[in-house]
Amino acid sequence: MKRTAALVLATVLVTSLSTMQAAEAGKPAKPDPAPKAPSCGAKVAKDTGKPWTCTFADEFDGSSLDSRRWVPQTTASGAPSLAGDCWVDSPNNVAVANGTLRLTSRREAAPFTCPSPLFGAYTTQYTSGSVTTRGTFDQTYGRWEIRAKFPNATVTGSHSALWLYPKYATYGAWPRSGEIDIAEFYTTYPDRVIPFIHYEEAVDDGSYTNTRCMVADPSRFHTYTLVWTTRKITISIDGATCVDHTIDAADPLTGAAPFDQPFVTYLTQSLGVGQNAFNASVTPLPLTTEVDWVHVWS
Known part of the structure; x- marks a missing residue:
């Protein structure tokens, strides 16, 4: 005081x-x-012909993460890691240099204790990097463009994600309040990037995902785009539509719900689980997701 x-x-x-x-x-x-207004570069027009308005932009041109825009996720602060790695706020895992954000999964020199309010402390030798706009920026509807490249690996063990999660659990626990995965890259499927829209839909027509979004080389930069309106969620890669989904939630939700609430942006690099499980004898380390820029419009 x-x-x-x-x-x-x-x-x-x-x-x-x-x-x-x-x-x-x-x-x-x-x-x-x-404060300077955000700049998303060249103007982008909506389907109506009117321009989108830039609301958030980061080109990662500095030498450190911009704390006005991003918050590093840490397992110690409650971010769940399901693969046994530990999300930490370290320049070895979250760094800005040479015009990109670098998120890295790596093996540390020795095992250490990772504190976790959710699962209890555990011992691991692996760390990963993730950042979020929770507490700095959230938005309902709009256009997101993220230019990124994923780890150069073709075996099981790495999971990268560019995604949105609700600011509040307005409609209940996951997946009732929704989740929008703009792009997920599993190295066990090295020729594709998978978008996924999570919620309880009225009719399971399969349009909420597409496992056939083939990408020639995900380890090179590509532009991943989300357009989210009161009716539809569309996700494209380098301008080619991959998912075109009409929002239709199960009762009692109506209209655009659960996608009528503010969502937060996450950029994540972690070790894999399940069919893409990390294998210390096979998975190459370190693994890095690089993000060139993030642009958001309303």
């Missing part, structure tokens, strides 16, 4: 001094500069 009071007092004194100096010079005090 004393430190906070001192900081406030110091701020007041500095501001007052600046105002007095400006007045003495016969000039009005300059206001603080307004």
Whole structure:
């Protein structure tokens, strides 16, 4: 409390001094500069012909993660890791350099204890990286473009994901409140990237996913795009439509529900489970997902 009071007092004194100096010079005090509006590059038009409005953009041109936009996920803070690795906030796992965000799964020099409020502390030798906009940015409906490349591996063991998750569990526990996986890359399927829309739909017509979104080389940069409206969710890769799904939730939900709520963006690199399970003797490490940029419009 004393430190906070001192900081406030110091701020007041500095501001007052600046105002007095400006007045003495016969000039009005300059206001603080307004924050810059996000820039998503060239204008993009909606189907109606009207332009989308840029609401979020990060080109990762700096030398560190922008804390105004992103928060590293950590297992210690409650982010669940199902593969036995530990999400940590370390430059070895979450780094910005040479114009990209790098999220890495790696083997540490020695086993360590990973604290987990969800599962209890456990011992592991593997760490991974993930970031989220939870607490900094969320949006309902719009257009997301993420340019990314996934690990150069063709055997089981790595899971990368570009995805959206609801800010609040308005309609209940997963999957009732929804989830939008723009792109998931499992190295056991190295020739494709899989989108998936999770919720309880009225009719299971299969249009909520597509396991045949073939990508010549996912380890090279591709642009993954989501267009989310009150009626439909469309996901494309390099401009080619992969999923075109009409929202139709099971009773009692109606209209765009559960996709009528604010969702948060996640970028994730982790070890795999299930049919894509990590195998220390087979899976190559380190494994890195790189993100060139993220653009969001409303």
